[in-house]
Amino acid sequence: MIKIAIFASGSGSNAENIITNFANDKEVCFPYILVNKQDAYVHERAKKLGIPSQTFSKQQLEDGSILKQLQNDGIDFIILAGFLLKIPEAMVEAYPHRIVNIHPALLPKYGGKGMYGHHVHEAVVAAKETESGITIHYVDSHYDHGNTICQAHCPVAPTDTPDDVAANVHKLEYIYFPAAVRQAIANLKK
């Protein structure tokens, strides 16, 4: 059984989509969702899914207590589903090729510190891009940087607002993120 911890900071629609997608999969389980914000909507989704959600602080992430918890609980794999803090070096080293992130743009464009959620879509519209998309990648110790697992594209029309782009990007996320997680887990077994 592969134990997967999901990290989230916001609404949690990707967390919910992944957990639902794996609902009939007997090889994986999701012991909890770790959330760095007490008021994030993902807590409501976790309740609905019957999965514990735990709030933790930036300090607990940085001082190693979260890593210790993951290791004590035998967590094998980590999914960052809309998680906005940087993963500390020690965690990256403890989980090589075992942490995946989704980013709502075509990296290396529109990545890095401060580039998350709606900030990304606003920047894409401001730059008059004709396409955007998603990048699912392994996590290393730099923001939005590790090896890419997959990218998917969507067109951006001249009349699209950042909310329109966000909606199209979310559609891609819901299709591609579960499949990319399956691929990364299959790679673990090789």
Ligand code: GAR
């Ligand atoms: C998603 O669009 C995800 O790609 C993005 O945050 C959103 C979370 O939505 N992640 C980042 O910006 C990370 N840099 P959700 O909470 O509904 O899954």
